[in-house]
Amino acid sequence: MSREVGTRIRTLVVDDEPLARTNLIVLLRLDTDIEIVGECGSGMESLAAIRNKKPDLVFLDVQMPGCDGFDVLELLGSDAPPAIIFVTAYDQYALKAFEAGALDYLLKPFDNARFDKALDRAKERILRGKDRVPTTNRLIVKGAGRVSFLSVAEIDWIEAADYYACLHAGTKTHLLRRSMSELERDLDPSMFCRIHRSTIVNLERVRGLTIGSDGKYEVALKNGTILRLSRRYRKQLQSRLGIKQPIRT
Numbered sequence: 001m002s003r004e005v006g007t008r009i010r011t012l013v014v015d016d017e018p019l020a021r022t023n024l025i026v027l028l029r030l031d032t033d034i035e036i037v038g039e040c041g042s043g044m045e046s047l048a049a050i051r052n053k054k055p056d057l058v059f060l061d062v063q064m065p066g067c068d069g070f071d072v073l074e075l076l077g078s079d080a081p082p083a084i085i086f087v088t089a090y091d092q093y094a095l096k097a098f099e100a101g102a103l104d105y106l107l108k109p110f111d112n113a114r115f116d117k118a119l120d121r122a123k124e125r126i127l128r129g130k131d132r133v134p135t136t137n138r139l140i141v142k143g144a145g146r147v148s149f150l151s152v153a154e155i156d157w158i159e160a161a162d163y164y165a166c167l168h169a170g171t172k173t174h175l176l177r178r179s180m181s182e183l184e185r186d187l188d189p190s191m192f193c194r195i196h197r198s199t200i201v202n203l204e205r206v207r208g209l210t211i212g213s214d215g216k217y218e219v220a221l222k223n224g225t226i227l228r229l230s231r232r233y234r235k236q237l238q239s240r241l242g243i244k245q246p247i248r249t
């Protein structure tokens with residue numbers, strides 16, 4: 001999947017282990033589609049680098065002292081790059097990584113074939129993802145021995161449920177074997193907004209924002225449901241709702 005000159009994939013490598021960074025950079029330099037814009041040895045350092053250099057792709061270590069990979073995504077919010085590939089030696093973070101919006105999850109030690117597969121997925125996302133127009137107006141849900149269609153306009157909010165997504169529509173709930181990241185890409189962004197790594201809301205159902213007794217931001221729906229709003233998505237949601245300040249409960 002070759003790119004024209006001047007449109008190479010801007011890539012940043014983040015890992016607190018120098019050898020791990022070097023290994024990734026060696027592999028990346030074998031691909032002429034890749035332009036390495038930098039490397040970072042900590043999560044905090046990567047925040048400034050991502051905001052300043054605007055990479056298309058970031059290889060992001062999960063476990064780093066002070067600010068880990070999940071903290072980085074949380075703090076970046078809407079500044080997060082189009083493609084994130086988590087890299088770690090621990091497989092217990094896989095599900096959380098995908099819920100957080102990671103495109104892929106490289107488990108150390110990985111071979112060249114597995115690395116190439118992850119890189120190809122990133123190229124496809126970057127080349128096609130930005131120009132993709134959401135076309136999903138209804139979702140296919142299965143249950144009780146039948147298949148039915150659910151209009152996305154009926155959905156109030158969506159929450160992650162292990163490897164499923166739980167669709168809340170009025171008094172009914174439906175389980176769908178889709179990741180939150182897939183749904184976020186497929187649903188119309190003018191109608192739906194992610195507010196947490198495990199939550200997507202229908203903007204038409206949002207009554208407003210509140211600050212709970214614990215000082216954390218929350219999203220209040222018209223049906224009375226209160227949902228947690230993470231720092232990563234707060235500015236994006238406030239902007240799309242035209243809300244400058246939340247109300248305090």
